[in-house]
Amino acid sequence: MTAKISPTKGAPYARILGVGGYRPTRVVSNEVILEGIDSSDEWIRTRSGIASRHWAGPEETVAEMSLAAGGKAIAAAGIDASAIDAVVVATVSHFKQTPAIATEIAHRIGAGKPAAFDISAGCAGFAYGLTLAKSMVVDGSAAHVLVIGVERLSDLTDKSDRGTAFLFGDGAGAVVVGPSEVPAIGPTVWGSEGDKADIITQTVAWDSFREGDSIRLPLDGNGEVKFPAITQEGQAVFRWAVYEMAKVAQEALDAAGITADQLDAFIPHQANMRIIDSMIKALKLPDHVAVARDIETTGNTSAASIPLAMERLLDTGEAKSGDTALVIGFGAGLVYAAAVVTLP
Known part of the structure; x- marks a missing residue:
C-alpha cells in the first residue's frame, strides 16, 4: 500500500x-x-x-x-x-x-x-x-x-x-x-555565473590562518599580517552589472507582466551610482519612477542595501505604500536575483 x-x-x-x-x-x-x-x-x-x-x-x-x-x-x-x-x-x-x-x-x-x-x-x-x-x-x-x-x-x-x-x-x-490575497511579490529571476567567481572575492580563505600557512597570508607595509578583505576587479564588475543585470531586471518585469512605465520605484542593489544610472537608461525608466540612491550617504552595504534603500524611499515620501517596485541584487559569486514587489 x-x-x-x-x-x-x-x-x-x-x-x-x-x-x-x-x-x-x-x-x-x-x-x-x-x-x-x-x-x-x-x-x-x-x-x-x-x-x-x-x-x-x-x-x-x-x-x-x-x-x-x-x-x-x-x-x-x-x-x-x-x-x-x-x-x-x-x-x-x-x-x-x-x-x-x-x-x-x-x-x-x-x-x-x-x-x-x-x-x-x-x-x-x-x-x-x-x-x-x-x-x-x-x-x-x-x-x-x-x-x-x-x-x-x-x-x-x-x-x-x-x-x-x-x-x-x-x-x-x-x-x-x-x-x-493578491499577488504582491512577482516571480524571481535569479541565477549565478560561477565562471566569474574570482571577480569579487575574499583576499584569502579563513583556513589560510592555520598554523604553518603564514606564507600564504597578505602583509601590510610593516610586515604585519592583514585580516582578509573583499577585493574585486572593478571594471569587470561594472561591465557585468551594466550589461547583464539590465537584462535580468527586464526579465523580472516581463515575468511579472509589468512594463517600465507601470513602475513606481526602482530599488537596485546600491553598488555604484554609475551602475544605477546605466540601468535606468537601459530599462528606459520614465521620469516618474522613484530611484533609490541610498549609496550616496550609506555606501555599498551588500545584503543590507536593498531593504535600507526601500525604507529610505518610503520614509522620505519618494515612494509610498502600495507602490510597485522593481528590486534587483547582484554581486559576489557572481549571483543575482530580481523581482517586482508591492511596497509595504
Missing part, C-alpha cells in the same frame, strides 16, 4: 508587510577614507557616487544591528514577534562558522522557536532571502518570515586598497513577509 502525503495549505500569495533599517551612528566621510589611500573626494564621488558611509562601532554587532532593523520591520508589519515562523539572515560578515546568527536573533527578538538560518549570496542575499520567504508563505511552512540583510563590511575592508577602501558601509535592513 502506498501512503499519501498530505499537501500543505499556505496563503494564495505573499507580500512584504513591513520594512525596517538600522544605520550605525558613526558617519565616515570621504576625507577619512583619504587618510589611507592616494585619491580625492572628487574621484570617489565621480567613480562611485559615494559621499559618506556608516561604520559600526564595537557594540553595533551583526546581531545588534539585525535586532534593531528586525524589530522595526515587525512593528511596521503590525504583528507580534511571536508570530514569526522563520528568520532568514543574509550576510557575509558574521564570522562564526556555526551556529547561524539567525538563531540568536530569533531568540532575542522574541520569536520563540522558529526556523532560523543564514544564507550567503553576497549583495544578492536579501533578494534570495525574499524569494525563500515568499515560497515558505505560499507553501504553508511559515505564515510570517523575517528576512534580514546585515553587514559589517568595514571589518572586511582593506583601508589601504585604493580600489575598494571607499566602497563599503555597515548596516542592517529587514522585512516581514506574510500572506496576501
Whole structure:
C-alpha cells in the first residue's frame, strides 16, 4: 500500500508587510577614507557616487544591528514577534562558522522557536532571502518570515586598497513577509555565473590562518599580517552589472507582466551610482519612477542595501505604500536575483 502525503495549505500569495533599517551612528566621510589611500573626494564621488558611509562601532554587532532593523520591520508589519515562523539572515560578515546568527536573533527578538538560518549570496542575499520567504508563505511552512540583510563590511575592508577602501558601509535592513490575497511579490529571476567567481572575492580563505600557512597570508607595509578583505576587479564588475543585470531586471518585469512605465520605484542593489544610472537608461525608466540612491550617504552595504534603500524611499515620501517596485541584487559569486514587489 502506498501512503499519501498530505499537501500543505499556505496563503494564495505573499507580500512584504513591513520594512525596517538600522544605520550605525558613526558617519565616515570621504576625507577619512583619504587618510589611507592616494585619491580625492572628487574621484570617489565621480567613480562611485559615494559621499559618506556608516561604520559600526564595537557594540553595533551583526546581531545588534539585525535586532534593531528586525524589530522595526515587525512593528511596521503590525504583528507580534511571536508570530514569526522563520528568520532568514543574509550576510557575509558574521564570522562564526556555526551556529547561524539567525538563531540568536530569533531568540532575542522574541520569536520563540522558529526556523532560523543564514544564507550567503553576497549583495544578492536579501533578494534570495525574499524569494525563500515568499515560497515558505505560499507553501504553508511559515505564515510570517523575517528576512534580514546585515553587514559589517568595514571589518572586511582593506583601508589601504585604493580600489575598494571607499566602497563599503555597515548596516542592517529587514522585512516581514506574510500572506496576501493578491499577488504582491512577482516571480524571481535569479541565477549565478560561477565562471566569474574570482571577480569579487575574499583576499584569502579563513583556513589560510592555520598554523604553518603564514606564507600564504597578505602583509601590510610593516610586515604585519592583514585580516582578509573583499577585493574585486572593478571594471569587470561594472561591465557585468551594466550589461547583464539590465537584462535580468527586464526579465523580472516581463515575468511579472509589468512594463517600465507601470513602475513606481526602482530599488537596485546600491553598488555604484554609475551602475544605477546605466540601468535606468537601459530599462528606459520614465521620469516618474522613484530611484533609490541610498549609496550616496550609506555606501555599498551588500545584503543590507536593498531593504535600507526601500525604507529610505518610503520614509522620505519618494515612494509610498502600495507602490510597485522593481528590486534587483547582484554581486559576489557572481549571483543575482530580481523581482517586482508591492511596497509595504
